[in-house]
Amino acid sequence: MLQETGRKYLRSGVLPHMWCSGCGIGIMMGALLRSFEELEYKNKDIVVVTGIGCTGKLDDYVTTNALHGTHGRALAFATGIKAFKPDLKVVVLMGDGDCVTIGGNHFIHAARRNIDLTAIVVNNFNFGMTGGQASGTTSGGKITSTTLYGNPENDIDISALACVAGANYVARITPYHGWELKQYIKEGLMKKGFSLIEMISPCPTNYGKYNKMENPLQMLRWLKEKGVSSEDYARLGESEKDEYFVIGKLCDRDIPDFNTRYEEIRVRALSS
Ligand code: SF4
Known part of the structure; x- marks a missing residue:
């Protein structure tokens, strides 16, 4: 299976x-x-859209259609592709710096518009690629190359923002939970609307x-320990909550997506 996916x-x-x-x-x-393979997607039907950063390099490695955009603008390019070619499967790959720091406004409006894209953040x-500067998701107090004595700002909760802005599907997970990661990506790809x-x-x-986790194994253990279900998170004391995050499916609904609404309006306009 893995060999076949690679080929x-x-x-x-x-x-x-x-x-x-x-x-x-x-x-x-x-x-x-593996999600593409299990869903039997054809290369010609997929567009991988990226911005700038370590995650933004992923389009270099795939044989699908790909568009490498500018910093923070991947969702804007992807919106144009999906609006013009609704049959394509458009996947947008971003880091936190790209998605909600440089490109935060595009993110809010892609979710609000409920355009049928799958964003993986x-x-x-x-900002990993440029030397570890603080981003919009760096928690208060954490150390980065630009906040050597602690970050004075609060962080953005990316998933919560997508839910309130109007996305149809939102899930949060870690690479430690590999099987769930693939399942959520598949569900996102199959969901009509912004996922x-x-x-x-x-x-x-x-x-x-x-932040005292230079060894990759320490970071993986940290993710395993700190990612908890919403039920376990609710049981934590208020002072503990800052150190943990909820994993799982956070939002799943079926509000009509942009292209469906656009088509209805187009037909109405033509018949009036
Ligand atoms: S570990 Fe950090 S710097 Fe290295 S590739 Fe990953 S995100 Fe980039």
Whole structure:
């Protein structure tokens, strides 16, 4: 199965990939390609859209259609593709810096518009590629290369933001939970409307180094311990909650997506 996945969706001659040892992005790529295979997607029907950053390099490795955009704008490019070619399966791959720091406004409006895209956000709490600067998801007090004595800002909850903005499907998981990661990606791909899979991910090279988790195994253990179900999270004391995060499916509904509404309006306008 794995061999077959590699042959079908991976470009030959490009491995080894550029991601650091212990990074979660490769695990996400494996889960994504296995999802394509299990859903029997044809390469010509898929468009992988990326922005800038470590996650944004993923389009280099796949044989599907791909568009490598500018920083923070992957969702804007993907929206244009989906609006013009609704039959394509459009997947948008971003890091937290790309998605909700540089491109936060595009993210809110893609979810609000409920455009039929699947966004996968690798959230490692910093701008990994450029040296570990604080991003919009760096928690208050955490150390990064630009907050050496602690981050004075609060972080954005990416999944909660997508839910309230109007996304049809939202799930959060980690690379430690590989089977669930693939299942959520598959459900997101099959869902009509905007779907978000947030993968809380290790960046041992930068975020880990500054926060006493330079060893990739330490980061993976940290994700295993801190990712809890919503029931377990509710049982935590208020002072503990900052250190944990909820994993699982957070939102699943069927509000009509952008293309469906657009088509209804187009038909109405033509018949009036
Ligand atoms: S810098 Fe961080 S996010 Fe980038 S490849 Fe290395 S571990 Fe992954």
